[in-house]
Amino acid sequence: MAYHNPDGVMIGLEIHVQLNKLNTKMFCGCSTKYHNDEPNSHVCPVCLGLPGSLPVINEKAVEAAMKIGLALNCEIVPQTQFHRKNYYYPDLPKGFQTTQYDFPIASEGKVFIEGEDGEHVIGITRAHMEEDPGRLLHIGSIDKSKGTMIDYNRSGMALIEIVSEPDMRSPKEARRFLDKLRNIIEYLDVCDTTLEGAMRFDANVSIGGGSRAEVKNISSHKGAERALLFEIVRQKNLLRRGGTVVQETRHFDEARGVTISLRTKEQEHDYRYFPEPDLVPMRVADRTAKVAETLPELPDAKRERFTKEYGMADMHAKALTSEIRTADFYEEVAAKIDAKICTPWVADVLKGELNYRDLTVESFKVDDMVEIIEMVTQDKITEKSAVDVIRAILDSGGSATDIVKEKGLIKVEDDVVSTAVLEVIKENEAAVTDYLGGKEQSLNFLVGQVMKKTRGRADAVQAREMVLASLNK
């Protein structure tokens, strides 16, 4: 059914992706691995903006930017350039940010998401390179802190800013877009999205073709959905009361779940962009094809291949490819076990248990998965026991083999079951007579006795068959 977007919601997103998997920063040789280190321990004249220092472009950052652009189906500009965005802020050591302006590295792309009414295309306006500012820290809360401390470790980290078209029609679509984007970024191996500040978002929201409000300071996908829900309701209420939405910048207060006005259009900065004279325009046209060759298989392509190659339903392919590590995990398992059998085990069972515990697939070993599925297919354990083993590994660790042994989950052998059947028949003459006399319920009693004797490890269906066979002899 087509989605009609009753309120005329239009959402556009700006996403900052920190290229924290590079070895060095955007314009200097400082290490990017500062997350666990002392403040101001990863700095040099360049990222501190010391007088006389000059930037040098990190070629690997350019390559990563091109990869992102290509993965978002963008055009890569033949020649790119950096500009200065001038504004004063203590975290900005040069008093300007080196960024891209009218020649962004990538533009005019698109991303496919699961929309309100099936596949929906989100346009990508541009993706450009820039440097991260430092971080401001306070002792205690901002208003009570005695002063502001500045940590320049983050200063000069390479960022890619991705700007979307206002093509999302609901907070849910925005969330799906962000999920998809993170998915792609992870596939490209350019950003560890689990690190603090790895992905940050701004959103612009308008309804019914009115003015748009820009919402800043969103730091999670969940936060994005909440901020957008709040903002849409705020705008709708405003309109219902006869007010008008003004073009402004609003701040998302994550703790309270509300957006607060920061500044109106009249108060917007004039950034006085001009070309960065310390960096010459950079031709990348001759590199694009080479970079394209290094692109890994992307989520959409992998999803399609999974349905074809492993004969799985699209629902399973989607679940398995939504994170590259899950997809890789699956393929490793599928290399050892018939794909048809292992698909539901990984896509439904394991993923479900992981989600329930908010764990990633790294918490589980491929070998354990293979062993568990094999034990099921070889009839050594029941499907129910297999699920128990998976849960036990996730909850308290250990290997599949040990857990199966400890818990005595191995299915009993057929001869143990047949011995039990014979014993039960011998010990319950009355019930046997009743059954042979036409009393069907007596069969259930006998099977129940077999299960009791085998302490439940026998397969109930199998036990029933064996009791029947003995009685009918």
Added chain:
Amino acid sequence: MSKAKWMGISKVRESIATSSSEEVTASYLDTILKSRINGYVTINEGAIARAQDIDKNKDGKGHDGVLAGVPIAIKDNISTKGIQTTCSSKILQGYVPPYNAHVIERLLDAGAVILGKTNMDEFAMGTSTESSHYGTTLNPWDHEKVPGGSSGGSAAVVAAGEAPISLGSDTGGSVRCPAAFCGVVGLKPTYGGISRYGLISYANSLEQIGPIATNVSDIATIMDVIGGYDPRDSTSIKQEITYQDSLVDDVTGLKIGVSDEYFAEGIDEGVEKSVWAAIQKFEDMGATWEKISMPHTKYALASYYIIAMSEASSNLARFDGTRHGLREEGENWHVMASRTRAKGFGEEVKRRILLGTYALSAGYHDKYYLKALKVRTLVKQDFDKALSNVDVLMAPTMPTPAFKIGEKIEDPLALYLTDVNTVPINLAGVPSISMPCGLVDGLPVGLQIIGNHFDESTIMRAAYSFEQNTDHLAKRPAGVE
């Protein structure tokens, strides 16, 4: 040494060989101490220790560098590790850089001994060194006159015998102007010829570090040390020039272009005569000259100032009291930064920041900044065209000899106008050398020899030949041998 004297690098090295770098350095420091021209803003406390280090290595290992033990003065906008670097501004008072500029690394590798940091117009914004926070430097030829600027200190100390050689920087004439006013030799190399890493930016797209010396050979020696590609400056260019090889006394067949636009209204009659006499001399030496047209010259000044001020407005944003230099306290960061900037910057710097901010602002950006870039392209084309017909251009460096201290400082426009012959060269990015070609009323006149991109060899050959066949460089300020 009792009296200040001009000593070229080779003389200094002879002197070191017979005595020591320590003695030579001490003698320069002594001259500096007695000086009245205010050429230095900071003396390097470690100069003697450095000279002693070089002396220890003199025989054999270690310093066989071409500048082993040779003292040098450095403009105060070039980053020197451990030596205060202020750009002659109050806002950077107390700033001791933790790193050396590329040129300083190269000089130290070659064995040079830094005497100290020289006075300049604040952040290199000026033509007279009068905008320095430390007060102006006096012209050694006449203490009532300005030394030129912005590298006034670097030129004056060389002319006064307070350093054999020095480094300046040239954004719109800042090496050539003071070299002309102080009667010494100064080179602005091709843009990209020397790494700017560690040169505190005024207008990045225009400026280059440049040497100042008492003779053309020393310029070549310094350039061979500091010139060339540096990966830390993305605008530096891979071009190998051996300056020493260009020191050939032969201008036979050299084609000189002379443009009337460089002898425009307001030019001093004596300057005009001296420069024409120099061109005549080149003709006598076997060169030929012809008139060429540089039709966009008259727009160069406006274009230059808009571009320079625009870049400066952004470059100087980092001086906010947060990380280095002056800090005026305030109730929050923005107040602190504003007060620091209000107190730390001088009038001329504030004027240029404001004008540059204006030129880049929404609504004016196209009208001023973009227009200036377009004019810059036209000026470049003038040079491309002219230098496809002739080998070098010759012109007066400055339209007048050194003017009186205080004469123009209250009238910024009049001061800006004196840059008319130097700024087009920076817009085009071509190399230019200024050298003395006569005296007018006891003050030196500078001849400017301009060449094609990275064709320093040709202008150096012309300059060297002129030096060998004239005695202009034998003339020195009173009291200097």
